Structures are given as structure tokens and as C-alpha cells.
Amino acid sequence: MIREIITIAVSVLSATGILGIGTRSILNRMQKQDARQKALEFGVQALLRDRMLHCYNKYIEAGFAPIYAKENYMKKNQKEPTVQEIAAEIGISKEDIVFAMDAIQSPMSLYEPIYSDGGDTLYVMDQVSDKKNKEEYLAEGYQSLD
Numbered sequence: 001m002i003r004e005i006i007t008i009a010v011s012v013l014s015a016t017g018i019l020g021i022g023t024r025s026i027l028n029r030m031q032k033q034d035a036r037q038k039a040l041e042f043g044v045q046a047l048l049r050d051r052m053l054h055c056y057n058k059y060i061e062a063g064f065a066p067i068y069a070k071e072n073y074m075k076k077n078q079k080e081p082t083v084q085e086i087a088a089e090i091g092i093s094k095e096d097i098v099f100a101m102d103a104i105q106s107p108m109s110l111y112e113p114i115y116s117d118g119g120d121t122l123y124v125m126d127q128v129s130d131k132k133n134k135e136e137y138l139a140e141g142y143q144s145l146d
Contacts, residue, residue, distance in 0.1 A: 056103060063104035065090055066097045 007027065069089045073081040087094045108124060115122040 059096070059100045059103035062092065062096065062100040065092075066101055 007030065066086050069086050070081055073085060073089060081089075083094050083097055087097055090097070110123065110125040110128070112124050113121045114124060114127065
């Protein structure tokens, strides 16, 4: 806001010739600096977007390997493997396995119906709980009973 007011004032003063060539030079420098700042911001945004997509794609590519490793382990050992056992079979860390498995999951809406019996429909949102608010609600309810 202040920058626009200064720019307008400098433009008016330089146009009338009161401050002359020096003010036009300062105004041009301010405009170039503004353009450089915007270019820098856009560059940083593009770099962050690129890194996020790179990491996401890395996990998407590795996403199905734990599934195949789990199937192979179950065929060999006749039991459900733990995350550590899958990690040992593939040769990547437990965290990367969890991230990879999350990356291949389809997103789900909170308003997606899970169960419907007659007129009442149960949504995903109904199954999500908020422990903090639940505890406060219960505490208030217990106090009101006293």
C-alpha cells in the first residue's frame, strides 16, 4: 500500500519535472526490484512443487513392491509378515514402506457412505473421532452431574 502511494507520488513529481531524472531512475529501480522479487518467489514455488512431485513419484514407484513382497512372504512362511520383515525382504526402510503404501491409496471423501440400512447412512466422518473435544465434552458432562 505504501509502495503504491510512493510510486504514484514519485510519478507525479517526476512528470512535473520537480525532482527530475533522479526520481525516474529510482522508480525504474523499484519496478525492476519488484519484478526480480516476483521471479524469485515463482522460482522457489516451482522448485518446491518439483521436489514434492519427485518425492511423491518415488513412493508411487515403490508402492507396489511391498504388496508383492508381502504375498511372497506369505507363500513361503504361511503367516502375515510384519513391516520389519517386509522391509528386510525388499531392502528399504520401514518408513519408506509406510510412505509407499500410503502413496498408492486412493483418497477417500469424508462424506463417502460406508453403510446404509434403510434411511440412515453411515459416513466416514461418523467414524472419525476427536479425542480432545470428546474428553472436554465428557468432563463438562460429569461436572453438570455433580
